[in-house]
Amino acid sequence: MPVFDALKALYPHAVAFKIDADHNREVAAYAGISAYPTFQIWKGGVKGASVSGPTEARLKTLFEEC
Numbered sequence: 001m002p003v004f005d006a007l008k009a010l011y012p013h014a015v016a017f018k019i020d021a022d023h024n025r026e027v028a029a030y031a032g033i034s035a036y037p038t039f040q041i042w043k044g045g046v047k048g049a050s051v052s053g054p055t056e057a058r059l060k061t062l063f064e065e066c
């Protein structure tokens with residue numbers, strides 16, 4: 001997702017990565033991912049904000065919350 005990659009570069013303090021949930025079902029289950037794409041904020045091992053199928057503006061807000 002080009003927007004994700006651009007925001008990742010804009011917010012280098014955020015540790016952001018992509019997971020292919022189809023090939024990492026255990027990770028998807030642990031994170032409670034049931035729709036794609038899903039973006040989540042985790043801090044200190046605790047899941048915070050989560051959004052599925054976000055708009056560009058909502059995705060930017062998630063990065064700003066980091």
